[in-house]
Amino acid sequence: MSKPVIAIDMGGTMIKIGIVKEDIILSSTAIIADSGNGLRQRLPHIEQAVKDLLAQQGFSCKDIAGLGIASPGIIDSTRKKILSIDKKFGDAPDIDLEEWCRQTFDLSFCIENDARAALLGEWKYGRAKDLDNVVLMSLGTGVGSAAIVEGQLLRGKHFTAGILGGHFVINYKGEVCNCGNKGCVETEASTWKVSSMPNNIHHEQPFSDYKTVFRLAEEGDSNALAIRDQSLDVWAACAINLIHAYDPEILILTGGIMASGSYIIPHIKNQTDKHAWTPWGKVSIEAAAFPSSSALYGMNYLVNSQNK
Amino acid sequence: MSKPVIAIDMGGTMIKIGIVKEDIILSSTAIIADSGNGLRQRLPHIEQAVKDLLAQQGFSCKDIAGLGIASPGIIDSTRKKILSIDKKFGDAPDIDLEEWCRQTFDLSFCIENDARAALLGEWKYGRAKDLDNVVLMSLGTGVGSAAIVEGQLLRGKHFTAGILGGHFVINYKGEVCNCGNKGCVETEASTWKVSSMPNNIHHEQPFSDYKTVFRLAEEGDSNALAIRDQSLDVWAACAINLIHAYDPEILILTGGIMASGSYIIPHIKNQTDKHAWTPWGKVSIEAAAFPSSSALYGMNYLVNSQNK
Numbered sequence: 268m269s270k271p272v273i274a275i276d277m278g279g280t281m282i283k284i285g286i287v288k289e290d291i292i293l294s295s296t297a298i299i300a301d302s303g304n305g306l307r308q309r310l311p312h313i314e315q316a317v318k319d320l321l322a323q324q325g326f327s328c329k330d331i332a333g334l335g336i337a338s339p340g341i342i343d344s345t346r347k348k349i350l351s352i353d354k355k356f357g358d359a360p361d362i363d364l365e366e367w368c369r370q371t372f373d374l375s376f377c378i379e380n381d382a383r384a385a386l387l388g389e390w391k392y393g394r395a396k397d398l399d400n401v402v403l404m405s406l407g408t409g410v411g412s413a414a415i416v417e418g419q420l421l422r423g424k425h426f427t428a429g430i431l432g433g434h435f436v437i438n439y440k441g442e443v444c445n446c447g448n449k450g451c452v453e454t455e456a457s458t459w460k461v462s463s464m465p466n467n468i469h470h471e472q473p474f475s476d477y478k479t480v481f482r483l484a485e486e487g488d489s490n491a492l493a494i495r496d497q498s499l500d501v502w503a504a505c506a507i508n509l510i511h512a513y514d515p516e517i518l519i520l521t522g523g524i525m526a527s528g529s530y531i532i533p534h535i536k537n538q539t540d541k542h543a544w545t546p547w548g549k550v551s552i553e554a555a556a557f558p559s560s561s562a563l564y565g566m567n568y569l570v571n572s573q574n575k
Numbered sequence: 576m577s578k579p580v581i582a583i584d585m586g587g588t589m590i591k592i593g594i595v596k597e598d599i600i601l602s603s604t605a606i607i608a609d610s611g612n613g614l615r616q617r618l619p620h621i622e623q624a625v626k627d628l629l630a631q632q633g634f635s636c637k638d639i640a641g642l643g644i645a646s647p648g649i650i651d652s653t654r655k656k657i658l659s660i661d662k663k664f665g666d667a668p669d670i671d672l673e674e675w676c677r678q679t680f681d682l683s684f685c686i687e688n689d690a691r692a693a694l695l696g697e698w699k700y701g702r703a704k705d706l707d708n709v710v711l712m713s714l715g716t717g718v719g720s721a722a723i724v725e726g727q728l729l730r731g732k733h734f735t736a737g738i739l740g741g742h743f744v745i746n747y748k749g750e751v752c753n754c755g756n757k758g759c760v761e762t763e764a765s766t767w768k769v770s771s772m773p774n775n776i777h778h779e780q781p782f783s784d785y786k787t788v789f790r791l792a793e794e795g796d797s798n799a800l801a802i803r804d805q806s807l808d809v810w811a812a813c814a815i816n817l818i819h820a821y822d823p824e825i826l827i828l829t830g831g832i833m834a835s836g837s838y839i840i841p842h843i844k845n846q847t848d849k850h851a852w853t854p855w856g857k858v859s860i861e862a863a864a865f866p867s868s869s870a871l872y873g874m875n876y877l878v879n880s881q882n883k
Contacts (some may be wrong), residue, residue, distance in 0.1 A: 436812040439746060
């Protein structure tokens with residue numbers, strides 16, 4: 268039997284920390300990310316939270332198989348470094364996290380992109396169990412993705428394969444994205460963009476999140492309706508591009524926005540059924556089995572694979 | 576030493592046939608595709624052309640390792656069937672080509688998508704030799720693509736992985752493509768589309784190919800310039816999506832349009848350098864080493880791999 272793992276999911280708003288054994292969270296907590304102030308200042312808080320969780324379970328580090336971090340951005344999972352990360356946690360590429368993990372807990376360490384980690388969690392324990400061709404699309408602050416093709420998690424030469432679905436061009440005449448590209452999925456519709464979307468900026472009180480957009484659209488607000496409908500079309504185009512790129516049998520939807528959008532799955536299903544070129548049949552479009560913990564399960568899987 | 580291979584590249588206009596040994600064409604010919612009338616009526620002509628080439632070399636079928644066909648469309652390379660193909664060669668999915676090859680030549684048979692075959696030719700013998708992360712983009716009647724990620728040719732669950740670059744959505748509010756999708760690369764700019772592009776339809780004599788478009792653009796024709804510039808932007812967006820999807824170190828450009836466009840590579844290079852999210856450096860954008868024969872070399876490689 269494998270030992271439990273300390274799994275950490277670095278979100279932009281909250282950092283989730285759990286002691287995980289297979290797909291069971293033995294105990295977990297979450298601390299404020301305060302990501303604008305960087306990751307280094309968070310490390311003592313993470314350390315304390317981990318120690319509290321261990322104490323709660325009566326564990327010492329000897330009872331643990333290792334520690335795994337799911338992080339946004341481009342992650343070198345071989346050299347265990349964060350290569351590139353959005354403004355959030357901007358100091359992270361300069362921190363030797365493996366060394367921090369060794370000094371603090373004397374545990375083996377691994378790190379992976381958060382969408383890849385979530386996909387691994389769903390693949391090993393959740394919605395994509397026993398399937399070998401799976402794509403995940405995550406709708407949150409940004410739009411994330413990851414792909415498993417013929418049983419292999421795509422990482423690529425520079426660790427960007429599969430994860431840049433949010434930066435597919437879907438409007439080649441569109442605006443410049445914060446990644447430097449033009450007309451990306453994210454810059455057409457995502458939480459970081461929503462407050463400056465065309466139908467929002469002329470609104471007296473611009474909506475700052477999709478929860479509000481979806482609620483007011485239901486109530487018939489015309490700006491909210493326009494933003495909702497444009498966003499659904501953008502995400503459907505992203506889903507079609509992911510399907511055309513990776514040829515999956517299932518596309519798993521996850522991320523914070525999913526919580527408030529009962530429209531999202533039916534709309535994307537309708538669009539991919541209608542427009543994706545899949546002469547063999549239809550791609551399943553499904554919600555994640557573990558919307559808030561698949562990345563923790565994925566890191567549990569990676570730590571155990573690494574220790575084998 | 577491996578024996579030579581009969582390699583056939585089924586283009587929409589011409590069918591190329593060669594006797595190929597590694598990256599050497601011992602002899603070759605081309606016959607009119609007449610693709611609008613289907614593939615079945617072409618088989619006796621292909622048979623005759625192959626027999627002429629064999630005779631020319633003093634070969635019998637016993638001297639040959641096998642026969643390989645590079646075909647447009649979605650190809651099941653395991654069951655050796657054409658699954659889906661555009662209007663051209665519309666009867667091809669109903670033909671048992673393996674059986675035809677056995678009865679006609681008593682040779683082992685293989686078949687692969689033409690862009691994948693071209694990529695394999697460039698990977699084994701041409702521009703991408705010794706590289707393990709390579710994307711090919713082909714600009715012709717349509718827009719084709721193929722990808723090798725971490726040394727593996729992507730085929731996917733239903734044989735569509737890597738090859739649908741021409742059907743990435745790059746204008747999610749765009750027109751319906753002949754694949755059923757909206758705002759695909761191909762429907763924004765490709766040879767089959769050029770005569771009905773917005774800047775063309777109001778022209779007294781619409782341009783029917785890019786050779787004319789590029790020539791007249793050089794001479795300052797404003798409609799030709801508009802079509803040229805839009806097309807370059809569309810293909811650059813396609814290249815960026817291929818880079819974001821597959822994380823290659825090199826993107827190889829090939830296809831009929833390349834012959835008349837000295838602008839194409841510099842423009843795409845400029846756009847991908849500027850807009851692709853590749854924090855590790857810049858993707859090489861290069862012309863194919865064998866623009867007209869890489870698919871033949873690729874089929875030589877596949878036939879020999881299959882016989883091992």
